[in-house]
Amino acid sequence: MSRQESPMRRERLAKGLWGVLATPFTDEGQLDEPSMERQLELHRLAGSVGLVALGVFGEASRLTTEEQDRLVELVGSRSSAPLVIGLPDLSTESAIATANRLQTKLPAGREASFMVQANTAESASLIPHLSAIHEATGAGVVLQDYPVASGVQISSTELVATVRDCPFVVAVKSEAPPTSLAIAQVVPHVGDVPVFGGLGGLGLLDELMAGAAGAMTGFSYPEALAHVLQAFESGGYAAAREAYLPWLPLVNFEAQLKIGLGIRKASLVERGIFASSAVRPPASPIDDALRPLLRSHLEPLRDRGVM
16 A cells, blocks of 8 residues: 555554654764664653654754754664654745655664654645645644644644544644643543643643643653653542652753753763753853752752663
8 A cells, every 4th residue: 555545544543641852962963873873762661652753853854965864764764653753845846855755764664653843724724734644644643732843833623623533633733832721631432642831841630631632842861751641540530640759950951942952961961861951052052150050959859760
């Protein structure tokens, strides 16, 4: 069966933690493959149910075509976890070209869904955009509502209309604040399509109470977020709150505008996962004045044994 002939409905993403991978660089600005391999192992041990490569916090739009290709090759071959690949392209033609190119970089038999940003506020225009990408690739689509990155503000009504008309949408990533309200307005109307929160897990408890299926995000301690999700599944809000509270200062510290990615990478350096905390503009690196503060956040967490 060719990609174009594949059935429109695709298998939904599993509930749980989908780890958004940061892209490690050397101090000289090159891709750091050993650090990426350590990050993949971190997520395997943490219990992430799947991975997201080339997400917004993966600095996908700041990577060269060759770097994007190599990352997909590396993640696809070194991890067996279900995979979502981000498409930074907002135009239909460009998104299809990127998706088709990246599919060729996956190992034989390896499949991935594509995360596509809402590029318009009107379902009448968004549905053909998503449909064209699916028809060209045969892949499931994760619909990302992230106005900070896309510049698009789409209403919950239009988002629901889009999902209900696109059976190949395998998940929604809801990152339009207030995220708990956005999730609460979408979940009851999209059937079995899971809705995930993001934004570093900052609103995780509220999002779970609003009906989120989990989190699709990055955090320097993914095992902590996975633990919160497991606690919510077994013990509801009270158990999740207890599991989450020790990590809240670090979650909040990493969620800061402009420097959040730099802090996350610096935290991964402190953990021995990344060799460098280098980022690419417009992201800002962590200022040396904040490193002692980061270590103060990390010190009481090092031996919590959540893995």
